[in-house]
Amino acid sequence: MGMKRVPAFLLLPALIALSTASYADEPVAIDLTLKDHKFEPAEIRAPAGKAIAITLKNEDDAIEEFDSNSLRTEKIVTKGGTVTIRLKPLAAGRYPFQGEFHAKTAQGVLIVE
Amino acid sequence: MLGAAIIVFREVIEAGLIAGIVLAATEGVQGRTAYVIGGIAAGVFGASLLAVFAGSLSDAFEGMGQEVFSASILAFAVVMLTWHNVWMAQHGRELTAELKAAGHAVATGSKTLLALAAVVGIAVLREGAEVVLFLYGNMIASNSSWWEVLAGGLIGLAGGVAVSFIVFIGLVLIPIHRLFAVTSFLIAFLAAGMASQCVHYLDQADILNVLSTTLWDTSSILPKDSIAGRVLATLIGYDDKPSVMQAIAYLATLTVIFGAMRVFAPAKPQPKPPVAMGSRVAAE
Numbered sequence: 001m002g003m004k005r006v007p008a009f010l011l012l013p014a015l016i017a018l019s020t021a022s023y024a025d026e027p028v029a030i031d032l033t034l035k036d037h038k039f040e041p042a043e044i045r046a047p048a049g050k051a052i053a054i055t056l057k058n059e060d061d062a063i064e065e066f067d068s069n070s071l072r073t074e075k076i077v078t079k080g081g082t083v084t085i086r087l088k089p090l091a092a093g094r095y096p097f098q099g100e101f102h103a104k105t106a107q108g109v110l111i112v113e
Numbered sequence: 114m115l116g117a118a119i120i121v122f123r124e125v126i127e128a129g130l131i132a133g134i135v136l137a138a139t140e141g142v143q144g145r146t147a148y149v150i151g152g153i154a155a156g157v158f159g160a161s162l163l164a165v166f167a168g169s170l171s172d173a174f175e176g177m178g179q180e181v182f183s184a185s186i187l188a189f190a191v192v193m194l195t196w197h198n199v200w201m202a203q204h205g206r207e208l209t210a211e212l213k214a215a216g217h218a219v220a221t222g223s224k225t226l227l228a229l230a231a232v233v234g235i236a237v238l239r240e241g242a243e244v245v246l247f248l249y250g251n252m253i254a255s256n257s258s259w260w261e262v263l264a265g266g267l268i269g270l271a272g273g274v275a276v277s278f279i280v281f282i283g284l285v286l287i288p289i290h291r292l293f294a295v296t297s298f299l300i301a302f303l304a305a306g307m308a309s310q311c312v313h314y315l316d317q318a319d320i321l322n323v324l325s326t327t328l329w330d331t332s333s334i335l336p337k338d339s340i341a342g343r344v345l346a347t348l349i350g351y352d353d354k355p356s357v358m359q360a361i362a363y364l365a366t367l368t369v370i371f372g373a374m375r376v377f378a379p380a381k382p383q384p385k386p387p388v389a390m391g392s393r394v395a396a397e
Contacts, residue, residue, distance in 0.1 A: 062250045063167065067244065069338040072354060073317070074181060076246065078168035084176050086317070092353065100120075101247050 012064070027051035027086065032108070034058045034099060039108035048112050052087040064106065068097035071110065114265040117251065121269025123340065124244050127347045128156070128236040129362045130271040131303065135229045138197070138296035140285050141212045153231030156237025163242040164249065177318035183239065184314035187307045189234045193228035194304035195370050198297045202374035205293045212289055227269045244269075255322060292296025299348070306350020308366040311361040326359040390392055 028050050033040045037060060046052045058064055058077040066075045066085060077083045092110045099106025132149065139145040163170065170178040182243075248266045252259040282397055287295055288323035316323035332353035335342050 063246050065246070065249075069336055070352075072313070072330065076171060077142075077166050078171065081168055081171065083171055086319065100243075101250050 004052040012053065019083065021053075021064045023069040027043060027053040030054045032056045034060055034064055034106065037062075037099060037102035039097075039099070042108045043111060044108065045111045046090070048092040050085070051089055052110075054087070054110075055082060057082045057086060059100045064102065066097060067100040068095060070095040073097075074100075083091060114261040114268075117248070117262045117265025118268040121244050121266045122248060122267075122272040124247075124308045125242040125270055125273025126276055126340070126343055128233070128240050129276035130280055130344065130347045132233050133238040133277040134284065134296060134299050134303065135194060135233050136277070136281045137284035137292065138201075139226060139229060141289070142208070142226060148226045149232040149233055150241035155230075156234040157241055159234065159238040160241025160245050162225060163238065164356065167242070167246065174318065177320075180314040180318035183319065184311045184320075186210045186235050187237065187311035187314070190232045191304045191308050191311065191366060193225075193232050193374065194300050195308070195366075197225040197228050198304075198370050199301055199377050201293055201297050202378045203273070205297070206379070209290055209293060272359040297374065301367060301374075302349045303347070304370060305363045305366040306346065306348070309355065309363040310346075310350060312359045312362040313352075313356070316358065321358065325356045326362065328355050328360050329355050330354050331334070338360050 018034075028046050030044050030046060030052060031055050033057065034043060042056070056077055057065055058079060058081050061079050063076065063078050064084070066073065066077060070084075071085075071087060071090075073085055073087070075083050075085055090110075092112050095110040095112065097108050097110065132153065136145070136149055136150075139149070170182060172178060174181045192258075228394065244266070248262060250260045284296065284299075312321060316325050317346070330353065335345070335353060337343070337346055337353040338350065342353065344353060352359060
């Protein structure tokens with residue numbers, strides 16, 4: 001009560017600046033589907049230096065784990081479920097990924113160029 | 114069957130290594146077996162729960178539930194390991210004296226048994242959920258017979274138990290007056306590695322995205338998903354593409370743990386240079 005308080009409205013510009021800073025770079029959206037333990041499409045492309053958001057829909061009747069050492073990501077996707085895999089801006093190159101539970105068929109690659 | 118065995122083994126190595134180190138760190142402490150087995154059982158139970166609720170966990174925290182959960186339990190494990198090391202720095206000498214007097218039998222106990230059991234439980238939980246999901250998914254799949262998958266899984270599990278046992282046997286060969294110094298040293302690096310992993314999950318969940326530039330890339334020399342990479346990742350927190358923030362968390366954890374161990378250590382009757390601890394491990 002006795003403390004000097006910063007009026008809330010003075011903080012607003014700072015908040016707006018912060019929020020626009022983090023949303024200014026909308027991630028490149030990529031849709032990916034798992035069907036019959038295969039990625040569709042098995043090859044996806046994205047521009048270098050931009051954040052990426054892969055939306056993975058699992059249409060199989062089995063749980064899967066999206067796994068990629070090169071993308072430093074592991075994410076479980078339940079049967080019929082959808083997950084979003086957020087990636088930081090990447091350098092140009094090939095980034096393979098797989099469905100760990102059905103690695104024989106569930107193979108894909110992200111080509112950043 | 115072999116495929117299942119390899120996948121399960123790859124997943125249980127981490128838990129196996131941690132359980133082996135914890136068993137050695139509590140050598141001779143009364144009731145430790147019950148605690149460690151309790152930790153493993155709780156981990157298996159938790160892993161099964163996690164497997165059942167994988168979907169809901171996924172959807173939590175705007176789709177970042179898995180990452181937030183992993184980061185939280187890792188942070189908790191780091192605190193538990195730090196507490197153990199500080200406690201051992203304070204009481205390790207008494208414990209060793211008691212063990213020597215009792216002819217290497219049992220000492221009255223360590224207050225940190227529960228903390229270490231929790232760490233074992235967490236290690237089992239993290240890797241176990243994946244194993245449960247994998248085995249379950251493949252057992253109900255029509256293209257393989259369920260008993261083959263189960264047998265493979267059991268072989269993989271046995272491999273993990275063997276890793277635990279080998280680590281434990283190797284460590285307890287160390288003379289008792291040196292053992293706890295070595296296990297504290299190993300535990301400090303376990304904790305630092307977990308802190309680094311925790312930062313990685315926080316970064317992925319977009320909670321902590323400062324200094325996330327990659328510090329180095331050794332993924333072509335020693336990929337983190339290889340067996341050697343996984344072992345090193347568990348033991349010393351090896352990462353093939355760590356961020357600057359991960360490295361900071363790693364070094365900060367080591368500094369805090371070794372600093373606290375020094376601060377809380379009782380005055381030594383016959384001072385020994387602390388260097389001996391490091392050179393001893395290098396010699397193992």
